[in-house]
Amino acid sequence: MELKRDYANGMSVADLALKTGYSEKTVRKWLKSDGLPKYSRRPSRPSKLDPYKDYIMQRMSDGVFNCELLYREIRGQGYSGGKSILKDFVAPFRRQFKVQAVRRFETKPGEQMQADWGFLGTFNLDGQQRKVWVFVIVLGYSRYLAAHCTTSMDLESLLLSHQHVFNSVGGACSQIVYDNMKTVTVGRDGAHRPIWQSRFLDFALHYGFQPVAHTPYRPRSKGKVEAAIKYIKQNFCQGRSFTDLTDLNNQLQQWLHSTANQRIHGTTGERPYDQFQAEPLLPLPQYPFQTNVRHPRRVSRDGFFSYQGVLYSVPWPYAGTDVAIEETAGGLIRAFWHEENVAEHEIPNDGRRRVIDAAHQAGLPDAQRQQQAGGLRQVYPTVEQRSLSVYEMFAEVAQ
Numbered sequence: 001m002e003l004k005r006d007y008a009n010g011m012s013v014a015d016l017a018l019k020t021g022y023s024e025k026t027v028r029k030w031l032k033s034d035g036l037p038k039y040s041r042r043p044s045r046p047s048k049l050d051p052y053k054d055y056i057m058q059r060m061s062d063g064v065f066n067c068e069l070l071y072r073e074i075r076g077q078g079y080s081g082g083k084s085i086l087k088d089f090v091a092p093f094r095r096q097f098k099v100q101a102v103r104r105f106e107t108k109p110g111e112q113m114q115a116d117w118g119f120l121g122t123f124n125l126d127g128q129q130r131k132v133w134v135f136v137i138v139l140g141y142s143r144y145l146a147a148h149c150t151t152s153m154d155l156e157s158l159l160l161s162h163q164h165v166f167n168s169v170g171g172a173c174s175q176i177v178y179d180n181m182k183t184v185t186v187g188r189d190g191a192h193r194p195i196w197q198s199r200f201l202d203f204a205l206h207y208g209f210q211p212v213a214h215t216p217y218r219p220r221s222k223g224k225v226e227a228a229i230k231y232i233k234q235n236f237c238q239g240r241s242f243t244d245l246t247d248l249n250n251q252l253q254q255w256l257h258s259t260a261n262q263r264i265h266g267t268t269g270e271r272p273y274d275q276f277q278a279e280p281l282l283p284l285p286q287y288p289f290q291t292n293v294r295h296p297r298r299v300s301r302d303g304f305f306s307y308q309g310v311l312y313s314v315p316w317p318y319a320g321t322d323v324a325i326e327e328t329a330g331g332l333i334r335a336f337w338h339e340e341n342v343a344e345h346e347i348p349n350d351g352r353r354r355v356i357d358a359a360h361q362a363g364l365p366d367a368q369r370q371q372q373a374g375g376l377r378q379v380y381p382t383v384e385q386r387s388l389s390v391y392e393m394f395a396e397v398a399q
Helices: 002-008 012-020 024-032 050-061 068-075 083-103 155-169 198-207 221-235 245-260 272-276 364-369 388-398
Strands: 114-126 130-139 145-150 175-178 185-189 194-198 211-212 296-297 304-307 310-313 321-329 332-337 340-347 372-373 376-381
Touching: 002 012, 002 114, 012 024, 050 068, 050 083, 114 221, 114 245, 130 155, 130 221, 130 245, 145 155, 145 221, 145 245, 155 198, 194 198, 198 211, 211 221, 221 245, 304 321, 310 340
Parallel strands: 114 175, 175 211
Antiparallel strands: 114 130, 130 145, 185 194, 296 321, 304 310, 321 332, 332 340, 372 376
């Protein structure tokens, strides 16, 4: 053995310890033994964390590495130990997850969309400052972008935005990934599975896609759509102005078609438009899902209501009344008076600012004896028309 040979040649224990990097005590043990000393491993003592390790492993597989959260959960199950051993147990798995998290998750054509909201900014629309949000869907395989802007993020606006996007791409993927927004999920059950908002689930069943709520605390599970929102905010709005929300959406669609989906994507090295041709999508159903986005409007005395900078006609008897306006998928505007559908128009895409249905003015010359007051239709009885000679006769009698 080299160590004993060096010692026999005159090297001291201190020199051997310096050479090997071990303590002098360890070197002396080696010199007295026939070979390298063998150490027996001490039996490990049971840990208070042992009964909860399977649960912790399951939570980490769901992407939960927050030790404060895990500590509260296992304390509720009876754990009486401290946080330190929990943190020591989780630490190597957290490091492993960070390495794995940077691997990009790719999907097959037509397999997955990712969806999310983003705040686009505050714009002067219809003469007033209004906050605008953009609903974005990115197709996982092709990176094809589709989007629609609204002034609200409520449930009905979410459903209507879906329909606008589905119509623009011609269908839906078999799976759509969301974050845990309240309009999609209302929480998690005891097994940490998402509890779907009932009306949203009806919507998903109507279009045939499977909703997926991404795992909390796992930020990269829908990174494609988050990157898409950032790209839209940085590249679409610069130097643009909009007259109203319709104009904003028209410009957005033009920009998506001519710029965003025509660029060479930094990850795929291909144009999203070209890759999109290989995406097999679920066909759209025969009828769109019925949404209930309604806005109150006052009809002018000449029989028009305004919606997003465009004037739409209603039948003349409703002039001066209050109606509820509903926008539906497929680009339709409906007007309701006390739940009665009194008008329906297609939203113009040709820049028109006034849309008139000639049938709404039928009988208008006879309407001079009808008045509008307080938002109520009031029809007065027909006044008999007499010859002027009758009035002349009364005039003679009066003299």
